[in-house]
Amino acid sequence: MKTQISYRKLDGDHGVALVNGGISETLQAKRELANWLELPEGSSANTEEQQVDSRLKQGGIAPESVQFNHISE
Secondary structure, eight states: OEEEEEEEBTTSOEEEEEEESOOOSHHHHHHHHHHHTTOOOOOOOSSHHHHHHHHHHHTTBOGGGOEEEEEOO
16 A cells, blocks of 8 residues: 655645555544655654654645545555
């Protein structure tokens, strides 16, 4: 199974990433996207979600825009 992750960049552009495996929640999708884009580790925020959101923002991605869809092979 693969998962398609769609997102909006802070400059208004849109992007799509295709990752291996299934994703069951938005935080996992955000983490997979940050890793797929090889974004550097974020700040030492309080929660894991804040850390991942920080990574995405530094990479020019709006964290609230991340969505995922499973794709059958």
